[in-house]
Amino acid sequence: MLEALMKHIFQLIFISLIPISLAFVSCSNSEQSLTVYSGRSENLIGPILESYERASGVSINVKYGKTAEIAALLLEEGDKTPADIFIAQDAGALGAIESADMFATIPENILSLVAPEFRSKTGQWVGLSGRARTIVYNLETIDPDQLPASILDFTDPKWKGRIGWAPTNGSFQAFVTAMRIHHGEDIAKEWLLGIIANDPKVYPKNTPIVAAAAAGEIDIGFVNHYYLHRFLAEQGVEFGARNYYTTPNDIGTLINVAGAGVIDSSKKQEQSHALLWYLLGDVSQRYFSESTYEYPLASGASSYSGIPELSSLGAVNMDLSQMEDVARTLNLLREVGALD
Structure with missing residues (x-):
């Protein structure tokens, strides 16, 4: 099972090795780096972060761990955290960081890619997959x-x-x-x-x-x-x-979500937004659909053919935060x- 999954992951990574628009970043690629704290396991999110590195030239330093542990670390570090972005396995952890006022508001052009029920009501985090x-x-x-x-x-x-x-x-x-x-x-x-x-x-x-x-x-x-x-x-x-x-x-x-938010104290807001844009872009959303069999949450993204359409499930409407x-x-x- 793992061998088949990884084969498909690498196929998607190969497809993704194309230049990202220079509009996403304003400084020299060689000078760029981002620090990501990830509560998603490396085998699930790592391939997409690596594909972004190759396509953009941005170096991504990732700290992996269980979502609850990473969230607790962020709360302990506060505004001294080196993290630019927090990627969480579930909405509860995102809600905890939001409640601590540690997220910056995400631009509307990114938030609008995802239906309101799968993102923060205050614009602090956005769902990536469901x-x-x-x-x-x-x-x-x-x-x-x-x-x-x-x-x-x-x-x-x-x-x-x-x-x-x-x-x-x-x-x-x-x-x-x-x-x-x-x-x-x-x-x-x-x-x-x-x-x-x-x-x-x-x-x-x-x-x-x-x-x-x-x-x-x-x-x-x-x-x-x-x-x-x-x-x-x-x-x-x-x-x-x-x-x-x-x-x-x-x-x-x-329906629970894996999602991400930008840390308010980060001095790399634009670079962080570019990564969020990529995670909600076609390559990443197809990866979530076709390789992990999750629901892609970006508007217009297609679900894996073997699962019911998300809209057909009639999921409970609740504030995931x-x-x-x-x-x-x-x-x-x-x-x-x-x-x-």
Whole structure:
């Protein structure tokens, strides 16, 4: 699977090796450099940053880490941070930096490339790619027409011993955070207790949940949509699992985003804006669509052909910046016994 993914990444990088308009930068390329703090892993965002370096001549110094750790570092460093740009895996971390007034306002010509629901309401950060929460299910044991309309209904005892989840995984914790915000603490707690009562199998992350669903170890699992498509790209249509999307306006089909913002104390605002422009440009958006199977968020960008159109999902409309309070989610998960 990894070999096929990397092959496609390098194909896109090759396509991207074209000069970027000099309008993007005003000083000599040899004098330019940017420092990026990235909560996205190197294998996901690194190829695009490298392609920008080659196309623009700008040297990019990247500090990689988990999104929560990088956000905490930024908050600790404050206006002394060397970072010019923060790229985050989820909107909650972007919201935390926004709340600390550490982002500069992004120019409207960049913000307008992305729909309002996938960017900061105050113009402080912008989404680059999106991912939907979904239910992965086993093709042999599950008729998707019989799956519940809402993720809240998986507390039904008939699902006992049939569910897979990853309570230590950041994407699941972000989902629970969204549930807390959208439905309130009481309903989120009730749902967690209901799932626990159904004796779910615990996995460390999304990938083994999808593999377990295909192998029949579980009937359904709670994951992000794109993990299935990595397996399908490698193993073909015979792979034994598929995705199910809950009904419109259900929290079960939450759309979270990976996004970026420019640090307010950076003295390289224009160069940072040029990188944001590139990340929302055709090459980068096709990379997110065709190589990582995420939803490209720039206006006019096409989704991967194997996934539903973003507009068809009817995702819950909520301010993604509010998902910053993951600490309360972690406390809730510990309270119900989902975390140690």
